[in-house]
Amino acid sequence: GNSVTQMEGPVTLSEEAFLTINCTYTATGYPSLFWYVQYPGEGLQLLLKATKADDKGSNKGFEATYRKETTSFHLEKGSVQVSDSAVYFCALSESPGGGNKLTFGTGTQLKVEL
Amino acid sequence: EAGVVQSPRYKIIEKKQPVAFWCNPISGHNTLYWYLQNLGQGPELLIRYENEEAVDDSQLPKDRFSAERLKGVDSTLKIQPAELGDSAVYLCASSLDPGQGTGELFFGEGSRLTVL
Numbered sequence: 001g002n003s004v005t006q007m008e009g010p011v012t013l014s015e016e017a018f019l020t021i022n023c024t025y026t027a028t029g030y031p032s033l034f035w036y037v038q039y040p041g042e043g044l045q046l047l048l049k050a051t052k053a054d055d056k057g058s059n060k061g062f063e064a065t066y067r068k069e070t071t072s073f074h075l076e077k078g079s080v081q082v083s084d085s086a087v088y089f090c091a092l093s094e095s096p097g098g099g100n101k102l103t104f105g106t107g108t109q110l111k112v113e114l
Numbered sequence: 115e116a117g118v119v120q121s122p123r124y125k126i127i128e129k130k131q132p133v134a135f136w137c138n139p140i141s142g143h144n145t146l147y148w149y150l151q152n153l154g155q156g157p158e159l160l161i162r163y164e165n166e167e168a169v170d171d172s173q174l175p176k177d178r179f180s181a182e183r184l185k186g187v188d189s190t191l192k193i194q195p196a197e198l199g200d201s202a203v204y205l206c207a208s209s210l211d212p213g214q215g216t217g218e219l220f221f222g223e224g225s226r227l228t229v230l
Contacts, residue, residue, distance in 0.1 A: 044221040104156030
């Protein structure tokens with residue numbers, strides 16, 4: 001079956017530090033890959049996505065590149081801010097056969113300090 | 115535009131009591147999902163509806179859990195009777211039909227259940 005593996009948190013960084021959150025996946029076929037973010041007290045929201053190999057998703061200074069050869073979709077940001085503190089979830093969707101059903105990783109909590 | 119609305123936000127019950135959660139999806143979204151999120155874990159799909167039809171309920175514990183989506187809009191998830199292990203956050207999400215839009219799911223804020 002499909003699965004997503006994320007690095008464990010919490011990850012604690014100082015403001016303006018470089019961020020990498022690792023994500024690898026196992027899937028049959030050619031999944032779409034997503035990063036969702038959950039800010040404190042809020043619902044999950046889409047951060048970025050990539051639908052095919054070598055695609056780069058980007059949003060709010062975050063980037064992730066779909067690497068089929070390493071089955072990875074690592075999240076990066078060059079300079080984090082305190083407001084980036086949240087839980088980040090990597091997910092995959094085997095659409096169209098699986099509809100938009102998402103398989104999530106366990107989440108990585110990011111804490112950014114001044 | 116209103117997002118996915120869930121209620122109640124918080125519910126505390128004693129074990130063996132029933133509980134129900136309600137979800138109103140984004141207008142025009144035919145696909146609706148219920149996810150279970152245990153503490154420190156990622157969401158796991160319980161059931162997916164396309165309009166009124168439950169097209170994927172393989173992960174729904176049918177001995178105590180039930181769901182309905184009458185008229186293909188609002189949905190209710192019920193647990194009867196609740197057990198201690200049901201304490202979790204129940205997330206509702208909606209999306210456009212598969213093959214349309216961006217494949218993005220829109221989530222509500224969740225209903226946090228505590229079973230004592």
